[in-house]
Amino acid sequence: MVRPQSALTRDRVVQAALTLADADGLESLSMRRLGSTLGVEAMSLYHHVPNKDALLDAMVDAIVGQWGVPADHAGNEADWRTGVSRVMLTAHAVLLAHPWAIELAGARPFVGPGRLRYAEGISMRLLDAGFTPRLAHQALHIVDGTIMGFSAQAARRPTSAAMGPMVDELASGSLGDQYPGITRTIHEHHDHDEEYAVMVDLIVDGLSSLLVAARD
Amino acid sequence: MVRPQSALTRDRVVQAALTLADADGLESLSMRRLGSTLGVEAMSLYHHVPNKDALLDAMVDAIVGQWGVPADHAGNEADWRTGVSRVMLTAHAVLLAHPWAIELAGARPFVGPGRLRYAEGISMRLLDAGFTPRLAHQALHIVDGTIMGFSAQAARRPTSAAMGPMVDELASGSLGDQYPGITRTIHEHHDHDEEYAVMVDLIVDGLSSLLVAARD
DNA sequence: ACCTGAACACCGTTCAAGT
DNA sequence: ACCTGAACACCGTTCAAGT
Numbered sequence: 001m002v003r004p005q006s007a008l009t010r011d012r013v014v015q016a017a018l019t020l021a022d023a024d025g026l027e028s029l030s031m032r033r034l035g036s037t038l039g040v041e042a043m044s045l046y047h048h049v050p051n052k053d054a055l056l057d058a059m060v061d062a063i064v065g066q067w068g069v070p071a072d073h074a075g076n077e078a079d080w081r082t083g084v085s086r087v088m089l090t091a092h093a094v095l096l097a098h099p100w101a102i103e104l105a106g107a108r109p110f111v112g113p114g115r116l117r118y119a120e121g122i123s124m125r126l127l128d129a130g131f132t133p134r135l136a137h138q139a140l141h142i143v144d145g146t147i148m149g150f151s152a153q154a155a156r157r158p159t160s161a162a163m164g165p166m167v168d169e170l171a172s173g174s175l176g177d178q179y180p181g182i183t184r185t186i187h188e189h190h191d192h193d194e195e196y197a198v199m200v201d202l203i204v205d206g207l208s209s210l211l212v213a214a215r216d
Numbered sequence: 217m218v219r220p221q222s223a224l225t226r227d228r229v230v231q232a233a234l235t236l237a238d239a240d241g242l243e244s245l246s247m248r249r250l251g252s253t254l255g256v257e258a259m260s261l262y263h264h265v266p267n268k269d270a271l272l273d274a275m276v277d278a279i280v281g282q283w284g285v286p287a288d289h290a291g292n293e294a295d296w297r298t299g300v301s302r303v304m305l306t307a308h309a310v311l312l313a314h315p316w317a318i319e320l321a322g323a324r325p326f327v328g329p330g331r332l333r334y335a336e337g338i339s340m341r342l343l344d345a346g347f348t349p350r351l352a353h354q355a356l357h358i359v360d361g362t363i364m365g366f367s368a369q370a371a372r373r374p375t376s377a378a379m380g381p382m383v384d385e386l387a388s389g390s391l392g393d394q395y396p397g398i399t400r401t402i403h404e405h406h407d408h409d410e411e412y413a414v415m416v417d418l419i420v421d422g423l424s425s426l427l428v429a430a431r432d
Numbered sequence: 433a434c435c436t437g438a439a440c441a442c443c444g445t446t447c448a449a450g451t
Numbered sequence: 452a453c454c455t456g457a458a459c460a461c462c463g464t465t466c467a468a469g470t
Contacts, residue, residue: 144369149368181335184352209418247445
């Protein structure tokens with residue numbers, strides 16, 4: 001009668017999947033392997049999750065749910081910039097801590113509670129600041145696209161092997177005739193986080209302009 | 217002695233893969249299936265392509281190579297904005313015509329001739345316009361991230377089934393208490409191409425500000 | 433109700449064998 | 452040199468069977 005404390009639940013399955021993906025990457029996440037980390041046959045998982053796609057959706061939603069929401073700033077409308085910037089920076093950091101989530105999030109349109117929490121946070125903050133519903137909608141897409149696009153760049157492991165032989169040739173300068181522009185810029189060392197901060201400012205400034213323009 | 221006109225080449229393999237992915241999606245692209253569209257066993261493909269990953273890299277590079285390069289504008293430096301905008305718009309259109317390329321491009325760091333052509337085009341145009349190498353480098357990342365992030369949004373087929381049940385509930389207004397912000401904005405019909413055009417302007421304006429700031 | 437084992441219809445890739 | 456067939460080590464998922 002005593003229900004074993006190790007009873008499977010949907011939540012334990014998702015958590016174990018997150019742990020496995022963090023440790024060994026997405027390509028190691030098979031139902032059989034996931035089952036074995038839970039001490040159970042693969043087929044048992046199907047009692048708690050309809051199929052692997054649903055599991056992947058739940059994993060992404062758990063990550064997006066960690067992006068947070070803009071703080072309230074005690075009714076200071078002008079501070080929507082701080083709030084939105086902060087969420088964009090947090091989202092980027094969270095994605096980099098779970099790089100597998102980036103390609104998944106880019107490919108799956110699933111909307112769950114985690115994504116809604118984030119979207120609601122941004123939308124509400126912008127509406128409070130005087131954005132029209134239409135402009136808030138567009139701003140959410142802009143914020144979203146920026147987070148995903150920039151995070152994808154940072155997450156792709158730039159190993160020489162994965163990037164291919166041309167990058168080494170570029171770096172050595174031997175392709176200077178054919179690609180003079182990139183040859184001149186490729187050695188600019190870039191602090192990705194700093195670049196992202198510049199991008200976030202650029203976006204928030206842009207949204208600010210859209211807001212002002214819409215007021216006239 | 218007559219070499220059969222149907223001889224396999226790396227190029228024919230890649231072309232067939234593009235056609236297959238366009239027609240049936242990435243999940244239908246298996247080596248066995250690809251072989252059969254070429255009238256050949258799967259294993260023959262390995263004489264022209266080292267493995268499937270290399271094939272995927274070649275496919276993405278073929279698509280990125282279609283993004284084009286900024287026109288020269290007869291030495292009119294101020295027109296870097298037109299040139300960069302045009303490439304961003306073309307890139308988006310090309311990606312939407314081959315949606316499978318978006319998730320691939322987001323996941324693979326491979327740099328081939330197609331990507332170099334695009335990167336060289338943008339870099340050169342910016343350097344000509346007076347961007348420092350450092351700023352041109354950063355601008356390329358910004359342009360790249362914007363293209364990928366926004367295209368990913370547009371490419372995810374937003375079928376009700378794939379997005380999950382919460383979107384329908386939101387649309388019906390039944391989650392208005394929990395998510396008042398998105399409930400207020402979700403019905404803003406958005407023309408995605410128009411939104412992207414706004415985003416491109418926002419980015420180009422931002423780059424312009426960075427250029428001006430760097431001059432002081 | 434929950435878990436299992438065998439099975440089905442696939443994968444990418446190897447390797448020795450054919451021409 | 453190029454193509455093949457069989458095989459290996461996997462997949463996600465079904466289904467009937469166990470408790």
